[in-house]
Amino acid sequence: MDGKSKRHYQLSPDLTMCRIVNGMWQVAGGHGQINPELAIKDMLRYHDAGFTSWDLADIYGPAEDFIGQFRHKLSALKGKEELDRVQALTKWVPQPGSITPSFVNESVERSLRRMSVNSLDLLQFHWWDYTNPYYMDALKYLSDLQDRGIIKHMGLTNFDTERMQIMIDSGIQIISNQVQYSIIDRRPEVKMAPFCLKHNISLLAYGSICGGLLSERYLGRIQEPSPAELDTLSLRKYKRMIDAWGGWNLYQELLSSLNQIAQKHNVSIANVATRYILDRPAVAAVIIGVRLGIVDHINNNEQVFNLSLDKSDCDAINSVCARSNNLFEVIGDCGDEYR
Ligand SMILES: NC(=O)c1ccc[n+]([C@@H]2O[C@H](COP(=O)([O-])OP(=O)(O)OC[C@H]3O[C@@H](n4cnc5c(N)ncnc54)[C@H](OP(=O)(O)O)[C@@H]3O)[C@@H](O)[C@H]2O)c1
Numbered sequence: 001m002d003g004k005s006k007r008h009y010q011l012s013p014d015l016t017m018c019r020i021v022n023g024m025w026q027v028a029g030g031h032g033q034i035n036p037e038l039a040i041k042d043m044l045r046y047h048d049a050g051f052t053s054w055d056l057a058d059i060y061g062p063a064e065d066f067i068g069q070f071r072h073k074l075s076a077l078k079g080k081e082e083l084d085r086v087q088a089l090t091k092w093v094p095q096p097g098s099i100t101p102s103f104v105n106e107s108v109e110r111s112l113r114r115m116s117v118n119s120l121d122l123l124q125f126h127w128w129d130y131t132n133p134y135y136m137d138a139l140k141y142l143s144d145l146q147d148r149g150i151i152k153h154m155g156l157t158n159f160d161t162e163r164m165q166i167m168i169d170s171g172i173q174i175i176s177n178q179v180q181y182s183i184i185d186r187r188p189e190v191k192m193a194p195f196c197l198k199h200n201i202s203l204l205a206y207g208s209i210c211g212g213l214l215s216e217r218y219l220g221r222i223q224e225p226s227p228a229e230l231d232t233l234s235l236r237k238y239k240r241m242i243d244a245w246g247g248w249n250l251y252q253e254l255l256s257s258l259n260q261i262a263q264k265h266n267v268s269i270a271n272v273a274t275r276y277i278l279d280r281p282a283v284a285a286v287i288i289g290v291r292l293g294i295v296d297h298i299n300n301n302e303q304v305f306n307l308s309l310d311k312s313d314c315d316a317i318n319s320v321c322a323r324s325n326n327l328f329e330v331i332g333d334c335g336d337e338y339r
Helices: 036-048 063-078 080-085 101-115 135-147 161-169 192-199 233-245 248-265 269-278 298-306 311-321
Strands: 008-012 015-018 020-023 053-055 087-092 122-125 154-157 176-180 202-206 283-289
Touching: 008 283, 015 020, 015 087, 015 283, 020 298, 036 063, 063 080, 063 087, 063 101, 087 101, 101 135, 122 135, 122 176, 135 154, 135 161, 161 192, 176 192, 192 202, 233 248, 248 269, 248 311, 269 283, 269 298, 269 311
Parallel strands: 020 053, 020 283, 053 087, 087 122, 122 154, 154 176, 176 202, 202 283
Antiparallel strands: 008 015
């Protein structure tokens, strides 16, 4: 067994997750006003629909608190056992500076308290500045917490292949790296995915539907959307990526090609974009941002699990992308956009 089913992925023997993860950056501000009560109600709906995995971070506003409140509510409604079906994958994103064991302990304890858990399913570590070498100290202290069972698994986010090699050489055990990965941004294919396959590390992909830009909403739009229309941080972030990739005209060609594939399979453009990334080597899951209490795409995204892309679909996508700029050359390896 390769650890994959249609809906689930076994990230490690004791951690099975949904291959579409609910992304919680969208509750952190810049994506519309979030009403906490409606947000928790929506979290229960996602869970009931089988979307049981959550991606969050200590720096995503109230996201960790929402997980805590959601867990209390879920337990009250369905019993404690139901909590075993939830996977909450948080991140630790410290400010650059020196790192001490007590600082690491306090940071992790804060997340445990906020999320109302005794241990973290997966802690994904982010580091802003490679010229500051303390990230290896941080990983060492996190490993100590893992030895004590406080962190079940260690993952990374936005680390490049070079730094991951250093970690592997130092004996640090990592099971995942969360990176931007979409039909537009294929940088992980160059070095990261082959490295991950070799070392049994999984990729968690974000930005795979470009904040919603990879959807019917922008199909056939000759005029580029104005900055005012791009009303979430996510849309603005990925519009910049499209500009670097090849611009709006080529993007429209891609959307048109994706639309033909979507119609052939009776699904949406977002479904095709998600499936394409889920099928890439080393990819465990795609994280799709959720604007809790505002809008949901639960039913539509469910269709991803029944969609199979054939060779002609992939060829059509690849032939448009062959005319784009190479983002690995323009930006660099995974995560270099943050440095
Ligand atoms: N590690 C990092 O540095 C990092 C960076 C960015 C994101 N992330 C993670 O990845 C998550 C994903 O966020 P993202 O910014 O990359 O956004 P994304 O997942 O590419 O886009 C999310 C948006 O796509 C739209 N959408 C979702 N399903 C759709 C469907 N079936 N059809 C049409 N539109 C659909 C929704 O827009 P509407 O709500 O407008 O309908 C949703 O808000 C974040 O929440 C976070 O957990 C991590």
